[in-house]
Amino acid sequence: GQNIDQPTEMTATEGAIVQINCTYQTSGFNGLFWYQQHAGEAPTFLSYNVLDGLEEKGRFSSFLSRSKGYSYLLLKELQMKDSASYLCAVIMNTGFQKLVFGTGTRLLVSP
Amino acid sequence: SAVISQKPSRDICQRGTSLTIQCQVDSQVTMMFWYRQQPGQSLTLIATANQGSEATYESGFVIDKFPISRPNLTFSTLTVSNMSPEDSSIYLCSVELDRDHQETQYFGPGTRLLVL
Numbered sequence: 001g002q003n004i005d006q007p008t009e010m011t012a013t014e015g016a017i018v019q020i021n022c023t024y025q026t027s028g029f030n031g032l033f034w035y036q037q038h039a040g041e042a043p044t045f046l047s048y049n050v051l052d053g054l055e056e057k058g059r060f061s062s063f064l065s066r067s068k069g070y071s072y073l074l075l076k077e078l079q080m081k082d083s084a085s086y087l088c089a090v091i092m093n094t095g096f097q098k099l100v101f102g103t104g105t106r107l108l109v110s111p
Numbered sequence: 112s113a114v115i116s117q118k119p120s121r122d123i124c125q126r127g128t129s130l131t132i133q134c135q136v137d138s139q140v141t142m143m144f145w146y147r148q149q150p151g152q153s154l155t156l157i158a159t160a161n162q163g164s165e166a167t168y169e170s171g172f173v174i175d176k177f178p179i180s181r182p183n184l185t186f187s188t189l190t191v192s193n194m195s196p197e198d199s200s201i202y203l204c205s206v207e208l209d210r211d212h213q214e215t216q217y218f219g220p221g222t223r224l225l226v227l
Contacts, residue, residue, distance in 0.1 A: 033216070042203060042218040043154070045210075087153055097142065097207050097214055101153040 002026045004090055004102035011108045012078055020073045020105045022088035030091040033099065034062050034073045037085045046073070075107075083109045113138045113208055115219035123225045124194055131190045132222045134204035139184035141207070144216065145177070148201040160187045194226045
């Protein structure tokens with residue numbers, strides 16, 4: 001089976017840095033996405049990693065270690081609007097992009 | 112990214128009835144996907160819809176319960192048949208698009224379904 005784990009909930013304060021971890025054990029791997037999902041809305045794409053290392057994109061960065069089955073999403077200079085759920089999704093190694101989603105992490109940013 | 116719309120945005124249905132959800136994309140796409148997101152949970156893939164062929168269903172999902180149509184490269188429908196309260200969920204379609212030379216999945220706004 002496929003197993004993708006994330007912490008259920010995290011809290012942080014405005015202006016701080018938070019790291020959301022994702023560990024995975026899947027039968028295939030062709031990359032990993034991070035999505036942000038505000039309550040009542042669709043997931044929106046944040047980042048993609050397929051090679052080991054850090055991908056930086058403004059306030060958000062994502063890291064991948066394929067040998068460890070581990071990724072994290074780093075959010076800097078937190079803003080209230082960053083309060084949302086963050087989903088990691090593994091791209092399974094099929095001919096098309098089959099995604100298996102993690103359990104999701106609900107982040108609450110307080111003033 | 113493409114503009115993806117879904118109809119209806121929400122519905123309240125009686126058990127035993129069926130609801131067809133539409134997904135429209137403003138550009139031609141090969142692959143479309145249907146997901147379910149049950150309350151407080153993450154997304155689960157129901158099936159993959161490729162134009163011109165039968166949909167491919169994931170374990171735990173069957174065509175009789177969730178028939179899918181894919182008549183062209185910009186449109187798909189998912190029907191939730193013979194509904195029960197356990198089918199209350201958000202149903203999302205997604206499409207695979209090339210973004211900066213990387214295939215990325217983008218999601219529609221979702222359809223919130225409540226079955227009484």
